[in-house]
Amino acid sequence: QVQLVESGGGLVQAGGSLMLSCAASERTFNYAMGWFRQAPGKEREIVAAIDWAGDRAYYADSVQGRFTIMRDVATNVVRNILYLQMNNLKPEDSAVYYCGADRHRYPPTPDYWGQGTQVTVST
Numbered sequence: 001q002v003q004l005v006e007s008g009g010g011l012v013q014a015g016g017s018l019m020l021s022c023a024a025s026e027r028t029f030n031y032a033m034g035w036f037r038q039a040p041g042k043e044r045e046i047v048a049a050i051d052w053a054g055d056r057a058y059y060a061d062s063v064q065g066r067f068t069i070m071r072d073v074a075t076n077v078v079r080n081i082l083y084l085q086m087n088n089l090k091p092e093d094s095a096v097y098y099c100g101a102d103r104h105r106y107p108p109t110p111d112y113w114g115q116g117t118q119v120t121v122s123t
Contacts, residue, residue: 003026005025006099009117011121012119014121018086021083022081026078030103032103034107035100046107048084050082066086067084070085090121093119097116097119098114
């Protein structure tokens with residue numbers, strides 16, 4: 001069972017930056033992965049995704065140019081860390097951010113989810 005653990009959320013002022021991290025518990029180097037977010041009263045939406053090789057990346061229009069998705073993967077040991085660098089944050093970026101992993105599909109429709117990390121952007 002793949003476990004994903006996010007970290008790095010917090011409170012930041014508008015215009016500031018945060019970096020989120022997501023560590024996977026198993027060998028998931030061949031999984032597509034992504035960051036998703038859910039604000040109160042809204043559906044969960046994809047923010048950014050990256051394929052297993054790191055060759056392709058997808059960004060929602062709302063974050064294009066401000067967010068960068070990256071991954072640090074090793075194939076011989078259990079190391080797969082997904083990052084989301086978030087710059088020029090806006091109040092509308094406030095949400096719970098989730099990491100997701102999908103073994104078969106890109107962009108991912110995750111089979112596995114982390115517990116989420118809260119990001120709050122103040123004005």
